Amino acid sequence: MTNISGALVSLALVIGIGIWGYKLLVRDVSGIPVVRAASGEMRVRPEEPGGELARHQGLSVNAVAAEGVAAKPADRLILAPKPLDLTEDDHVTPAAMVATAQQDQAAPAPVDQTEIAEALETGNVEELVAQLTAGVAPIAETEAEVEKVVATVAETVAAEVSAAERQVAALLDAPGVRHSVRPRIRPAIPAEVTQAALTAETPQSVEVDPASLPAGTRLAQLGAFDSPEVARQQWDQLMTRFDAYLADKKRIVQEARSGGRTFYRLRAMGFEDIADARRFCSALVAENQDCIPVVTR
Numbered sequence: 001m002t003n004i005s006g007a008l009v010s011l012a013l014v015i016g017i018g019i020w021g022y023k024l025l026v027r028d029v030s031g032i033p034v035v036r037a038a039s040g041e042m043r044v045r046p047e048e049p050g051g052e053l054a055r056h057q058g059l060s061v062n063a064v065a066a067e068g069v070a071a072k073p074a075d076r077l078i079l080a081p082k083p084l085d086l087t088e089d090d091h092v093t094p095a096a097m098v099a100t101a102q103q104d105q106a107a108p109a110p111v112d113q114t115e116i117a118e119a120l121e122t123g124n125v126e127e128l129v130a131q132l133t134a135g136v137a138p139i140a141e142t143e144a145e146v147e148k149v150v151a152t153v154a155e156t157v158a159a160e161v162s163a164a165e166r167q168v169a170a171l172l173d174a175p176g177v178r179h180s181v182r183p184r185i186r187p188a189i190p191a192e193v194t195q196a197a198l199t200a201e202t203p204q205s206v207e208v209d210p211a212s213l214p215a216g217t218r219l220a221q222l223g224a225f226d227s228p229e230v231a232r233q234q235w236d237q238l239m240t241r242f243d244a245y246l247a248d249k250k251r252i253v254q255e256a257r258s259g260g261r262t263f264y265r266l267r268a269m270g271f272e273d274i275a276d277a278r279r280f281c282s283a284l285v286a287e288n289q290d291c292i293p294v295v296t297r
Helices: 002-030 060-067 113-122 125-132 139-173 228-241 274-286
Strands: 218-225 250-258 261-269 292-295
Touching: 218 228, 218 274, 228 250, 228 261, 274 292
Parallel strands: none
Antiparallel strands: 218 261, 218 292, 250 261
């Protein structure tokens, strides 16, 4: 029994390995992967082929990231054109003033040139005129039709005016606000304008001796010049341009030597810390003026 059981198990293993090997070979040969095609369009045309415009373009605040300060106002400002007024031809024409259909006029019968010549030779012009005007409405009938159309239009206009008057009367009798109060002009009290006196005088600046400055004083250097007079003149020019920044600052003209050459540094004093001096120089550099924050040693 043991030998028979072992033989059966061995046979089953051999048969199973054979079946598994056959399926493995068949799978590698015939098992081709299938990729399904994507449904829908492969490419979609954009609504804006040139690209969508980014928002918030043209603002002065956009220059802060690149330059550190806001951009200057635009040098040129273009206003919208004035609105065009409608002419009389552009206004809406009431339906009552338009004819419902064009009147048909019978075309005159063609007349032979020979008949015209014979009528002129014999003097029978009345028959020729009657033949030429055959089918044409008389002038009296045309005037009567025009008067009829004018009367119809007048009645229609009068009816529309009466209906409008009734609507206005109904609105006036209805509850609520009948007349809108006109708002008062602001400011109610006109502002008094005082003419400022123009003066060419430059505010007097306080000059500090550079030898009296303690070490660590925060300064802003505005340039270096050949003489102290030129440095002071440059300070006066800067006071004219940047009076809002230099109003509370003190002037320092410091002598320095480098490479056998003597020059004079123009500096401003009156900053709380180095960050304050850097902000001051950033404002001047934005206006194309040289400025360097320094610390005395």
